[in-house]
Amino acid sequence: MKKNKCNKIQHYNSYPIITPEQLKIQFPITYEEQKTITDSQNIIKNIINKRDHRLLIICGPCSIHDVNAALDYANKLKILATKLQEQLYIVMRVYLEKPRTNIGWKGLIYDPNLNNSNDIELGLKIARNLLIKLIKIGLPLATEVLNPNIPQYFSELFSWISIGARTTESQIHREIASGLSTSVGFKNSTDGSFSNAINAMRAAMIPHHYIGIDISGKVCVLHTKGNTNTHIILRGGKHPNYYPENIISCEKKMIQAGLPKILMIDCSHGNSNKDYRRQIDVVQSVLQQIQNGNHSIIGLMLESYIYSGNQSMYSSNTSMQYGISITDACISWESTEDLLYLLHKQLKPFLANRM
Numbered sequence: 001m002k003k004n005k006c007n008k009i010q011h012y013n014s015y016p017i018i019t020p021e022q023l024k025i026q027f028p029i030t031y032e033e034q035k036t037i038t039d040s041q042n043i044i045k046n047i048i049n050k051r052d053h054r055l056l057i058i059c060g061p062c063s064i065h066d067v068n069a070a071l072d073y074a075n076k077l078k079i080l081a082t083k084l085q086e087q088l089y090i091v092m093r094v095y096l097e098k099p100r101t102n103i104g105w106k107g108l109i110y111d112p113n114l115n116n117s118n119d120i121e122l123g124l125k126i127a128r129n130l131l132i133k134l135i136k137i138g139l140p141l142a143t144e145v146l147n148p149n150i151p152q153y154f155s156e157l158f159s160w161i162s163i164g165a166r167t168t169e170s171q172i173h174r175e176i177a178s179g180l181s182t183s184v185g186f187k188n189s190t191d192g193s194f195s196n197a198i199n200a201m202r203a204a205m206i207p208h209h210y211i212g213i214d215i216s217g218k219v220c221v222l223h224t225k226g227n228t229n230t231h232i233i234l235r236g237g238k239h240p241n242y243y244p245e246n247i248i249s250c251e252k253k254m255i256q257a258g259l260p261k262i263l264m265i266d267c268s269h270g271n272s273n274k275d276y277r278r279q280i281d282v283v284q285s286v287l288q289q290i291q292n293g294n295h296s297i298i299g300l301m302l303e304s305y306i307y308s309g310n311q312s313m314y315s316s317n318t319s320m321q322y323g324i325s326i327t328d329a330c331i332s333w334e335s336t337e338d339l340l341y342l343l344h345k346q347l348k349p350f351l352a353n354r355m
Contacts, residue, residue, distance in 0.1 A: 017121050019217035020152040027128040029157070033135050040140035040159040043089060044183045045229045047298055048262055052089070053351045055290075055343065056264065056299030058142045058160065059336065060093030062328035064108050065313070067130050069323045070094070073306055074137050076333060081139065084344040087351055091160055092139045093301070096127045097146040098327055099166050105313055105326065109150070114313050114326075124153055131157045148172050149213050151180065158182055165189055165235060165269075169196045176212075177204040179224030185233040185264050192237020192270065194250050198257050201230045231262035231298065236270020242282050244289055251296055261296040268303040268328060276303060276310075276329035283339050287346055295354050302339070308332035 018026075029037075046052035059077065064070045074092055081090035097107040105111055109123040131154060134141055140159035145151055146167065155161070161180055165187040167173045177184040177200070184204060186197040204227050212222045234241045234250065241250075242265050251261045265271065267282035279302060286297055306323030313326040320326070331339075 018124060019215070020213070021215040021217070023124055023128055023153055024215070026125070027132055029132055029135065033132075034156065036138075037135065037140070037157060037159060038181075040091075041182050044091070044140070044160050047089060048183050048229055048231055049260075050295075050298075050355060053355050054085075054087055054089045055297075055347060055351060056160075057088050057090045057340065057343075058093050058162075058264075058299065058301040059090055059304050059340075060142075060302075061095070061305045062268075062303045062310075062325045062330055063095045063098050064127075064130070065105075065114060065326050066322070067126065069306060070130060071133060071137075072323065073333070074134050074139055076306075078137050078139050080337060080340060084340055087344045087348055088340060090139075090340070091142045092134065093303070094131065094134065094141045094143050094158075096123075096143060096154075097150065099144075099146055099164050107146075109147075128154060128157075145173065145176060148176060151176060152213055152215055155180060155182070160185070162187065162233060163200065168200045171203075172210065174200050174203040175208040175210040175222075175224065177230065178206065178208050178227050179222065180227055183229040183231070184227060185231050187233045187235045187266065188237065188241065190237055190270075192239060192241050194232065194234075194253050197232045198253055198259065201232065201259055202257060204230050231264055233264045233266050233301065234271070235266035235268070235301075236272070238270070240271045240273065240282075242267075242271045242285055244292075244294075247289070247294065247296065262298055263296045264299040264301060265297060266301040268301065274328075276308065276331055279303065279331055280335065280339060283343065287343060290347060290354075291350055300343075302336065303328055303330045304333070304336040305330040306333050308335065 047056045096109045112123040112126050142160040144162045144164050161182045162185045163173050168186045186200040188194050189196045206226045208224045214220050265286050267279040271282050272278040305325050310325040310329040
């Protein structure tokens, strides 16, 4: 009687890729640059813990797809950040991965050529090289963690990190957050509820053991110490949730969970009803709330680029317009300047009194 042979069906192909250690050797940072990053991490922790009166501003493109445009934007932002540094601490948004609700471009790391060639090793190299150039300009950097292995390649370069609405509920992302040296913001769920973000904050505060990779690329058990520098990001859901009643509701839930009242408002996504122009309305509402005595809002997120709106990446590369987002639409540089100057001027009598 013949034995049945199991047919092994392979659903994927695999191939080796550069390790985090190799990438860091190829694109190193200096001791002085690392100290600058550590200093900016500490400034953000002080803002979150109410030891620094400034408002934290996470500002930049929805995603990075053009290195030259990103550097152009960064030079503009650095000049503005220096002018407004007494009241605002401005951090550049540098998103290298994009979560997809359905399908679409997954970010610079995954498809740097914008043509579905999926040259991920090239994407990793372009991304780390860009991050180092941005650090040399003198800007603190912010990103969102999506792939659990990516932090080993880049995390020491960032001053602030977010966990998105789709991954805040993920156990592995909570474990990753517990081991980061940066402050971490957890976004509320896509339906607008706060409970997953509150649970994520509590989970990230304690030590964890989990399976991951080390800098040599070897699979290992990672042990974290816990991260107490976390906060919630209100990004809206089915309805905006930046209004005073929403913030009061979130504050009550945080107090019930034994957490400090620390909130950041994402001016885009559900809070703008996905209309980039309505980010201005969100900023003006937050400004008024702080003037009226709010103490829990420690920062804002803005999707901002050189020019307003967005464009499709599926047009030919030669016809794509410079400085315009290929993912979510952004406000223009001129609007960004106007908003941040307004915040700096109007909040000056109020921010120091919130300490």
